Amino acid sequence: MVKSVSCGKCGSGEVLQGVRPIGGAHEEQLKVQVFEKPNATLFKGAVSVPLLAHVCGACGFTELYAQEPERLLEARRRAKHE
Template sequence: MRCSRCGADEVIPRVRVAERGDDNFRYDLQVEIQRRPNAVFFKRPQRADLTARVCGACGYTELYVDAPGALYTAYLQTDSTTTVSAMEELERTREALADSQIRLGELEEKLAFVEQLLERDRPPKALPKGP
């Protein structure tokens, strides 16, 4: 791999791009496409982490996203209407809530299944030894 600026082959691929938050933890920098940018709630964002390619000779840096296809799909789904009526927003909110409840139910079923597996694999408790 060569640097697209100076041609050197001292390129570091997939460097983490991080920022330090208010809580002093590091977070991966992301880009975001909002499918419904004009909505008050439930903007339906699609996010992707940024990574960098850095030239060790000249310092030139290029940024890349991990999931460009998902971002582009979200971009194509963008609702470009300038305003959303309160009734439309309410209906979309109800739909999103219903979807979330369905997903929550599915996750609860999976969790119950995993708990059953863990319980089954747990060794039986030993009986206390008598005097």
């Protein structure tokens, strides 16, 4: 997580942190996903973590952050050793 609370675009200090991005018909929280075994037909070892957004209250600039990104990194490393 970025510690700074000032906007990367306009420099405003009014940045909302930890905003849940939602999508789809059921307004599900957005996630990112990595497969540990992308070439498997079943049981690909999906690792997914939710995204949280930082939204600038002045200009609307939005950044997305994966929660627990180290879990994705570990899955990707395991995939490369397949």
